[in-house]
Amino acid sequence: MRIAKIIGKVTLSRSVPEFQGAVLKLAVPMMLSDIENENTPLDDLLVVYDELGAGQDNYIALSEGGEAAQPFYPDMKPVDAYNAAILDTVDIRYRLKK
Numbered sequence: 001m002r003i004a005k006i007i008g009k010v011t012l013s014r015s016v017p018e019f020q021g022a023v024l025k026l027a028v029p030m031m032l033s034d035i036e037n038e039n040t041p042l043d044d045l046l047v048v049y050d051e052l053g054a055g056q057d058n059y060i061a062l063s064e065g066g067e068a069a070q071p072f073y074p075d076m077k078p079v080d081a082y083n084a085a086i087l088d089t090v091d092i093r094y095r096l097k098k
Contacts (some may be wrong), residue, residue, distance in 0.1 A: 004029045004062040005040055006054045010047050025050045035090055061085035061087040
């Protein structure tokens with residue numbers, strides 16, 4: 001699971017039947033340095049299936065690959081990334097090893 005930031009929404013004019021009524025968002029996975037510096041890189045964009053209603057600039061917990069399709073089991077959906085949680089806050093505390 002990774003932290004990602006919602007940067008937009010996706011609108012489909014046509015889709016597979018399994019996506020009927022789906023809400024898709026555009027997200028970018030965030031590195032620790034990006035979160036600390038409030039930087040939003042745009043080099044690794046993902047389309048995320050969002051049942052939770054994340055808004056613009058929200059941080060989310062992103063599930064990818066086979067795990068992204070697990071919330072729909074036993075139904076099959078062609079999902080590569082899934083919003084598992086909306087993060088209210090991200091508190092970064094770490095200690096450098098000496």
